[in-house]
Amino acid sequence: MELKKSITPKKNLSISNKFSMSYGKSEKLAGIAFVLPIAVLLIIFMFYPMIQAFIISFQDFNLISQKKTFIGFDNYINLFKDKEFIASLKHSFYFAMVVVPVQGIISLGLALLLQKKSRINSFFRTIYFIPVVISTAVAATVFELIYSKDFGLLNAILEALHLPTVNFLSNPDTAMNGVIILGIWKAAGFFMIIFLAGLNNIPADLYEAAHVDGAGKIRQFFSITLPLLKRTIAFVAIITTIDAIKLSALVYVLTGGGPSGSTETTVVYIFRTAFEQMSMGYASAAAFILFAIVLIISLIQMKLFKSDVEY
Amino acid sequence: MKKKLTIMMFFIMLVGSLLAGCSSGNSDQASDNAGDGNSEGGVVQLTFWRNAGNDVENKVYEDLIKGFEEQNPNIKVKMTPIPFGDYETKLRTALAAGNPPDVMAIDSPNLAAYADAGAIKSIDEYMKSEGNVDDILEGTLSGMKYNDEIYLAPIVESGIAMFYNKNLFEEKGVPFPSEDPNNPWTWEQVLEAAKKLNDPANGVYGIDPAQGFGDGEGPAYFKMPILWQFGAEVLSQDGTTADGYLNSPEAIEALQFYQDLYEKHKVAAVELPPDPFATGKVAISMDGTWALAHLKNNFPDFKLGEDFGIAPLPKAKQKAAPNGGWALGIASKSEHPEEAWKLIQYITSYEGIKTYAEATGDIPARYSVAEDMPELNEYPKNIFVTQAQNYAENRPVTPAYPTVSKAMKELFEDIGISGRNVEAAAAEAVEKIDKEIKKTQN
Structure with a gap:
């Protein structure tokens, strides 16, 4: 074994050395040519603005006036003292902490239910995927009507069941939950599809073997499905966390950050600060704090979910 | 060595062509502007941004612009109505990018922030010499001022x-x-x-x-x-x-x-x-x-x-x-302030305001127009007019x-x-x- 391994590469090298130096070269060139367009676009439209924003975050930068003054870490220091910013972080995290587990479980549950291939299942797959396709603005507007206190569908149903009515969106204590329900409804279908792909990747013979060994469905789920789904779960967890913390459009249309600022997430706060209050420097600093937080959380999650199971 | 060089060349060419793509667009536009402004028959192209209103408002604005262009054949106005919700954001981004419209509508309470940042031009001299300032509702006019200079010209008052x-x-x-x-x-x-x-x-x-x-x-x-x-x-x-x-x-x-x-x-x-x-x-x-x-x-x-x-x-x-509303101002960076003022003067003149107010039913910002519109002296409009003329207050003026x-x-x-x-x-x-x-x- 050892011997063979050491010989083969050498052999390859000796052949290619003389014969295909130019071949390797052109191969490399082709590779770079493929990567280059997107790399250039990324540099111009992503990295350059990011560096600029980073510089601006150390400045007192009013959007419409051209005067900029360098103020060091003042923006960052003030942000940590800013009640509204801290509150917006709390709102974003509350959203993430509820949505990530609940949405994960719902989409995994849906995926398990619809895993077997059949006509009815593919019909329901489509049904559950439809909310993903619907535009955010449309969904938020419709939900606003559904939640409405006096004439909304939700309260009409509650009333018919002789339950107390709720004013979901105009009560600061419950408004975020209204956003959460819409958020989950909107995104669960997408992650259901991801989970379905993950489930289909698990070899069927493992289940057969478990069945022969006398493992029941529940045992199979915990001993085979979950461990082998770890990579998919990691992917879903990380993406939903990032999405949840970046939440903005839904809130912007559904509640505009109200009532009484109770649903103002960090990204909505950043947008408002930059374009309504015109404090670009302050908003950029807030954006970088958020970026750092998301980065740290993602790194921790990747560590936690590092899969050691191979199949 | 050679390989690296080829790659470098390729990269430089690609970036170069991309940048050229960007900049050629700009220079085209710039030369267009310059050409319009000076040489080619002396036709000036003005850009005018405002918040899009309802159908009636949009129609009357188009009529006003048409009338202005007929009176001033050497000025062309490119009017861009922008949906209300996006308007301020778009305007501020354009100002930040240093590429603002010549004439723009500004909600009067925001005036101080724009004026303080040096984004809009004082029209104090124009207004005092040609704007017939005494005819403008007193409360309204004070809302058009920052540091005692007039920056905006009003059309109608809200109430x-x-x-x-x-x-x-x-x-x-x-x-x-x-x-x-x-x-x-x-x-x-x-x-x-x-x-x-x-x-x-x-x-x-x-x-x-x-x-x-x-x-x-x-x-x-x-x-x-x-x-x-x-x-x-x-x-x-x-x-x-x-x-x-x-x-x-x-x-x-x-x-x-x-x-x-x-x-x-x-x-x-x-x-x-x-x-x-x-x-x-x-x-x-x-x-x-x-x-x-x-x-x-x-x-x-x-x-x-x-x-x-x-x-x-x-x-x-x-x-x-309350009072205040959308009024017109000129960007500091405008290359054609004279022509821009002509447009503003036309829209905020007695005739301009009369045309506008008659179409939309708003309260005119000039006393003379209000006097000549009989329905403004009758119920229910008289309530809004009296309030605007006697009891209106401006929202605070501060950057x-x-x-x-x-x-x-x-x-x-x-x-x-x-x-x-x-x-x-x-x-x-x-x-x-x-x-x-x-x-x-x-």
Whole structure:
């Protein structure tokens, strides 16, 4: 074994050395040519603005006036003292902490239910995927009507069941939950599809073997499905966390950050600060704090979910 | 070595072509502008941005531009109406990018922030020599000034009044309020009426005191008058502090009264269906001149005079009404300020304003136009006109205005929706505003 391994590469090298130096070269060139367009676009439209924003975050930068003054870490220091910013972080995290587990479980549950291939299942797959396709603005507007206190569908149903009515969106204590329900409804279908792909990747013979060994469905789920789904779960967890913390459009249309600022997430706060209050420097600093937080959380999650199971 | 060189060359060419793509666009435009401006027959191209209004407003603007171009064959105007919600963001981005339109519509309370940043040009000299300034409503004109210089030219004035549902009033045996603009109901009278009209079991609320809880500039526009009516101010006269004004005893009294409508008397509701007034869900509603056209077009069976009436805004210690609206200004970076002024002068002249006000039904910003439009001296328009001419107040003039506006919105939400202690909420608003004022002074 050892011997063979050491010989083969050498052999390859000796052949290619003389014969295909130019071949390797052109191969490399082709590779770079493929990567280059997107790399250039990324540099111009992503990295350059990011560096600029980073510089601006150390400045007192009013959007419409051209005067900029360098103020060091003042923006960052003030942000940590800013009640509204801290509150917006709390709102974003509350959203993430509820949505990530609940949405994960719902989409995994849906995926398990619809895993077997059949006509009815593919019909329901489509049904559950439809909310993903619907535009955010449309969904938020419709939900606003559904939640409405006096004439909304939700309260009409509650009333018919002789339950107390709720004013979901105009009560600061419950408004975020209204956003959460819409958020989950909107995104669960997408992650259901991801989970379905993950489930289909698990070899069927493992289940057969478990069945022969006398493992029941529940045992199979915990001993085979979950461990082998770890990579998919990691992917879903990380993406939903990032999405949840970046939440903005839904809130912007559904509640505009109200009532009484109770649903103002960090990204909505950043947008408002930059374009309504015109404090670009302050908003950029807030954006970088958020970026750092998301980065740290993602790194921790990747560590936690590092899969050691191979199949 | 050679390989690296080829790659480098390729990269440079690619970036080069991309940049060339960008810059050639710019230089084309620049040469276009220059060509239009000077050499080719001396035709100047003006860009004009404004917030898109309803169909009537858009049509009359197009007519005005057409008239202007006929009168000035050497000036072409490229007008871009932008949806209201995106307008300020777009305008600010264009200003930040150093590529603003020549002429733009600006909501007057934001003037100070734009002028302080040096984004718009003072038109003081033009206005004083050619703008017939004495003819412009006094309150309106003072809202066009920053540091005693005129920056904007007004077209029409906005105004709000108390709309009341006559059917509901009759049903509950409540007498109608006075329609004399100089003799409005007091807030106490309004509250008494609202209590009698209030019928939440049947989905009817007594009053919507200041257009619920909206977004943008609406809250400040509708809610500041309540403070003024109770004798309070938002900022000191020189605009340097809110301390002692927004938290004065008068302000606290006003805020407490407002909170009581929701919390204590429960005659107002935090959440209302769309068009609650026209559908009879709210008996008294403060609304603007624009609501007249809206009700007429969308609720033809809900008739002014029969089903609903209009009364002047309530008073407490004094009569007060909001004013201000979209007015026209010139960008500091405009290359054609002379032509831009000509356009503004045309639109804000006697004829321009008359054309506009006759089409839209708004209150003209010039006394002379108001005199020549008979319907403005009759009910219900006379209420808005009298208020605008005699009792209107400007929202505070300060570069920190965006923060003031936001603080007002949050203050009224805090006390109206969250039921916070009025004094604590006011103190917090004062702190927010003063912090920002200090920042803008540096």
